[in-house]
Amino acid sequence: MKYYEVKQADDPNNKTVLEQKHIPVITAPDKVKKGEFFDITIKMGEIDHPVEPGHFIQYVDLYAEYYHLGRANFTPEMKPEVTFKIKLEESCTLRAYELCNLHGQWEGNKKITVE
Numbered sequence: 789m790k791y792y793e794v795k796q797a798d799d800p801n802n803k804t805v806l807e808q809k810h811i812p813v814i815t816a817p818d819k820v821k822k823g824e825f826f827d828i829t830i831k832m833g834e835i836d837h838p839v840e841p842g843h844f845i846q847y848v849d850l851y852a853e854y855y856h857l858g859r860a861n862f863t864p865e866m867k868p869e870v871t872f873k874i875k876l877e878e879s880c881t882l883r884a885y886e887l888c889n890l891h892g893q894w895e896g897n898k899k900i901t902v903e
């Protein structure tokens with residue numbers, strides 16, 4: 789493993805438990821209208837990540853490609869899940885980057901079509 793690595797699933801069709809707990813899951817429409825707000829929900833992860841003082845998700849950042857859209861910060865008292873209302877100007881890959889205080893940075897992504 790490289791030191792500066794943002795982790796993704798080694799095999800997306802056969803994720804490990806660690807990957808299932810950490811990779812952000814993006815729920816959003818596959819297709820949206822240009823410039824119109826819609827909901828995007830980001831959840832960590834496919835199975836619930838621990839929420840304890842010694843082990844929790846610190847934040848999740850949302851990007852359109854590599855353009856920063858927003859951030860949600862979490863504490864050990866918060867379920868690491870957030871819904872943003874966003875609008876897009878062109879089709880892109882939405883990327884969510886989360887930081888676990890023990891297990892580092894993880895990326896989840898979803899392609900979205902804007903018409």
Ligand SMILES: [Fe+2]
Binds near residue numbers: 837843
């Ligand atoms: Fe973790």
